Amino acid sequence: xxxxxxxxxxxxxxxxxxxxxxxxxxxxxxxxxxxxxxxxxxxxxxxxxxxxxxxxxxxxxxxxxxxxxxxxxxxxxxxxxxxxxxxxxxxxxxxxxxxxxxxxxxxxxxxxxxxxxxxxxxxxxxxxxxxxxxxxxxxxxxxxxxxxxxxxxxxxxxxxxxxxxxxxxxxxxxxxxxxxxxxxxxxxxxxxxxxxxxxxxxxxxxxxxxxxxxxxxxxxxxxxxxxxxxxxxxxxxxxxxxxxxxxxxxxxxxxxxxxxxxxxxxxxxxxxxxxxxxxxxxxxxxxxxxxxxxxxxxxxxxxxxxxxxxxxxxxxxxxxxxxxxxxxxxxxxxxxxxxxxxxxxxxxxxxxxxxxxxxxxxxxxxxxxxxxxxxxxxxxxxxxxxxxxxxxxxxxxxxxxxxxxxxxxxxxxxxxxxxxxxxxxxxxxxxxxxxxxxxxxxxxxxxxxxxxxxxxxxxxxxxxxxxxxxxxxxxxxxxxxxxxxxxxxxxxxxxxxxxxxxxxxxxxxxxxxxxxxxxxxxxxxx
Ligand code: G4P
Numbered sequence: 001x002x003x004x005x006x007x008x009x010x011x012x013x014x015x016x017x018x019x020x021x022x023x024x025x026x027x028x029x030x031x032x033x034x035x036x037x038x039x040x041x042x043x044x045x046x047x048x049x050x051x052x053x054x055x056x057x058x059x060x061x062x063x064x065x066x067x068x069x070x071x072x073x074x075x076x077x078x079x080x081x082x083x084x085x086x087x088x089x090x091x092x093x094x095x096x097x098x099x100x101x102x103x104x105x106x107x108x109x110x111x112x113x114x115x116x117x118x119x120x121x122x123x124x125x126x127x128x129x130x131x132x133x134x135x136x137x138x139x140x141x142x143x144x145x146x147x148x149x150x151x152x153x154x155x156x157x158x159x160x161x162x163x164x165x166x167x168x169x170x171x172x173x174x175x176x177x178x179x180x181x182x183x184x185x186x187x188x189x190x191x192x193x194x195x196x197x198x199x200x201x202x203x204x205x206x207x208x209x210x211x212x213x214x215x216x217x218x219x220x221x222x223x224x225x226x227x228x229x230x231x232x233x234x235x236x237x238x239x240x241x242x243x244x245x246x247x248x249x250x251x252x253x254x255x256x257x258x259x260x261x262x263x264x265x266x267x268x269x270x271x272x273x274x275x276x277x278x279x280x281x282x283x284x285x286x287x288x289x290x291x292x293x294x295x296x297x298x299x300x301x302x303x304x305x306x307x308x309x310x311x312x313x314x315x316x317x318x319x320x321x322x323x324x325x326x327x328x329x330x331x332x333x334x335x336x337x338x339x340x341x342x343x344x345x346x347x348x349x350x351x352x353x354x355x356x357x358x359x360x361x362x363x364x365x366x367x368x369x370x371x372x373x374x375x376x377x378x379x380x381x382x383x384x385x386x387x388x389x390x391x392x393x394x395x396x397x398x399x400x401x402x403x404x405x406x407x408x409x410x411x412x413x414x415x416x417x418x419x420x421x422x423x424x425x426x427x428x429x430x431x432x433x434x435x436x437x438x439x440x441x442x443x444x445x446x447x448x449x450x451x452x453x454x455x456x457x458x459x460x461x462x463x464x465x466x467x468x469x470x471x472x473x474x475x476x477x478x479x480x481x482x483x484x485x486x487x488x489x490x491x492x493x494x495x496x497x498x499x500x501x502x503x504x505x506x507x508x509x510x511x512x513x514x515x516x517x518x519x520x521x522x523x524x525x526x
Contacts, residue, residue: 003319003355007286010357011271012082014099017109018117022139026109026254027083033264034074034081071312071343071359079268082359094388094418094436098370100126102296102314104357105133105271112138112145112172116158124159131244133272134161137263142253144173152249162246164236166266167259168226169251170218177218179251179259183266189214190258238270274356277316279380284317286356291318291326292375294382295368298417300451309413310361311368320354329373329381337362370418389520390421390434393463394441399455410452414444415492421522423466423489423497432489434466465506467498468519480513491522
């Protein structure tokens, strides 16, 4: 198959939601359709949870939250589908946001009874910023839900995006009868407690007398609502969807496998194939012959039996080949990757080639950090991996003096993964961890113990913000460092960071040193 046809059959996307809206359940159902897993039915079965989801980490099983972002790929009809899973918990949003830089489109799951929840809004903000095409799946229609028109209005207002229903529910909760697929004019009937895949009954128009047989008096309401809908909403515009301005909306129940296949089929028809991407130097088109890609995630110790670390590379252009020399542009070093892996659901397997849209896992022993670019030699650097301003800080101390080497190694590797940020106070040498969510501290402690055999303790620190300080005036920077010596730290790669313990202290420093630049995230050098 040519490079062009390989690219055109690839759909790389993420499913995101507020926790509990049904992201995991929907992912599992999509995997079932794709034959990537074979346990039909009950999501509650532990088995399916283990094989289908991103249970890379023990901690996830213990806490029931998806901490690691994983990749699940499967073949469906002529398509190659790559689903990038994201952590549900808000304390791991950084991981989710980084993953969103590696997808070409997104499915947002909303709980029909709860409507738009806070985290859904934040995730949509990231999609809007990047103009990522979004499809909305309104889940849990088998439960009593809001009025459909109100729900759509809420989605438009809260998510600040135009919507266009492509399917329409017939009631909800105990009276839920099914979903009419506007896109394909077919009706799918709902049978409670049946989780198997059903085929839709096809009608060419909603005035077909056969509809009454299936829906009884509800058919009138359906007709009225569809007429109203056609009056209110313009025709679905695929180009507006692809431009990130319009979200098609589907309704269903992931738990009952209802409306999922319709979602998948329409998604595959309309969702974008890999798109051009920006580097610092130029726009790279996926159809270019030369391979290029970037690291959006690093994960250590995926397999507890082997000390392994994997860099997840999103392929952006050309064909990736095993054992071909590729340039790591930040280090200006050449690497041959002898055992790249693909992720087929829970399985990893070594592959010989991969194409734009695919995610390849590269075994790594410390050469990669998040954001690194690989090419066939061209010196380019992919852009747009967000970094975050830490909001919570703690001193990290060694709780087992016999294991200080393990602790240092563990901290080093976890920071490379982007789990949190590390600062070393230049005055007293103490190490400070900066996070955006409380749970990250617990994950660090847990992983240090279970993956590195090291014990740590966190101690409180009075701190408001970490600011990267920069100036072309070397002398001025030196004066700043001297004057603020008690509050100066270095980040992991040795850059100067001012640790302000209150907004007042920060304001004072900025007024005193007007010619110094204060940056609140670490990616100001890009
Ligand atoms: P998340 O990944 O977005 O956090 O949500 P997840 O899929 O884990 O679903 C959260 C809960 O909602 C689960 O129930 C799941 O079974 C349920 N659920 C998902 N889709 C539907 C649906 O269409 N209808 C109904 N009625 N429920 C749905 P749980 O009891 O919290 O977990 P579990 O014991 O079933 O795993």
